[in-house]
Amino acid sequence: MTTERIEHRACFGGWQDVYRHRSEVLGCDMTVGVYLPPQVEQGPCPVLYWLSGLTCTEQNFITKAGAQRYAAEHGIILVAPDTSPRGEDVADAEGYDLGKGAGFYVNATQAPWASHYRMYDYIVDELPTWVEADPMASDRRAISGHSMGGHGALTIALKNPGRYRSVSAFSPIVAPTQVPWGQKAFAAYLGDDREAWKAWDTVELIRQAREQLPLLVDQGDADEFLQGQLKPELLQAAAAEAGHPLTLRMRPGYDHSYYFIASFIGDHIAHHAAALNA
Template identity: 50%
Template sequence: MNIETRKSHRCFDGEVLFQSHKSPTTGTDMNLSVFLPKEKPKALMVWLSGLTCTEENFMAKAGAFQFASRQGVAIICPDTSPRGTDLPGEHDDWDFGSGAGFYLDATANPWAQNYKMYSYIVDDISQFIAASNLDHLPRCISGHSMGGHGALTIGLKHPEMFQSISAFAPIVNPMEVPWGQKAFRNYLGDHEESWKAYDACQLVKSSKYNGEILIDQGLADNFLTEQLQPEAFEKACSATAVSLQVRRQKGYDHSYFFVSSFIDDHLSFHLRQLKLT
């Protein structure tokens, strides 16, 4: 894999890299960011960002670097969709199309050729990790909102790849909420049976993931009732062997102010799950 470093920044004696590569999966150039701690890393977190975000939001706003540098956690943050395709309707809405890939493989036209963010994370990011000489590290996955949906669904599908899962304000039941229904109908078509492959409440029923999942949800989140509904995932997990901890945080909204307040907790959680502390 040919990786281009566009810019780099020193941070807590580590390094933040903004990089690009050609993706065989999306057929486009893809951007991503990487944090490498000063000392040899002992774990790797893949972070999936939410609607309208790029590979830069988490790196600029989450405040994860001091803890990650001290504890030896490398972080990879991919972009949230292909860029530069200029498909019809791609830039019309903030919650669909560009910046809103929903971490699925589209099957409906015109999205099917490029919008394959599920395979991009599973295949291309794994190749990127190998090319960056990080493939020996135990991995965890986390994300926010749409990215929380991605972290849950990809983590539940691939416990061999990700040994720990967490999320901030995730879309847990996209088949039943407006954001998910809009994305699924456009990307996957009207056959709702195919939607189940990207719904955490459905996937948890058959997942072989045997660790705990941590979710933080702000109670002042204006998307809580209509779009997020963590109680649906709690109900789904209660019927399975998957252990779930949902922490409801009074006064916190949907922003990165919320994420930055609890990101150290999530990194600590992952290190415990990976048996590194």
């Protein structure tokens, strides 16, 4: 894989880097933020993959979340990829919730999306193959994300039992088959067969999960998308019915922004550290 480091900044005793690399899966160049904690000087460190939400690039998390401080404390590498394929020949659409910046972490099956929009394969296979080939990274991994990225983190963990030591999410889209954001994206990327959509829906996947990996979810009760797009009560009901371990924390007064993420990212990284370093 051809890679180029395009940013390199000292941060909490480690380094916040950004790389550009060629993705064969997506058929385009991609950028990804990688935070290396100071502990990499002593040996391989576990990796936390962060999936961002609609309209985001790798920059949102690395500049707004304040996660590097906690990653440095716990000795965790943070990997924050872009949210979709990019480039002039990559299909796009009007609006923020479809196309570039809105990959939804699925493998598209419909034209014109299928040739590039394979974010699931990129996150699960191609990106970790590159990251974990570096001797600074171990094969102990966790996954987290926000909104569309929370959807991605939860579904990817549920679809890949044994691959991740832990999973968490902020304000995730837990039932994309039942809300406008997901319905618009899935109709475009996956076609009209709503049964096929269920393979990318946390509420559906939790009913048949083959691993009881505990889910940690934080949700602000002042989130402007709470009722129309997020519906955490659907996840709570599905987890209760399936007997799947879920910690759902409703946070009074918090909205959908990175102010919310920055307030509790330390809790999430500590949660992952406990599993990754066990």
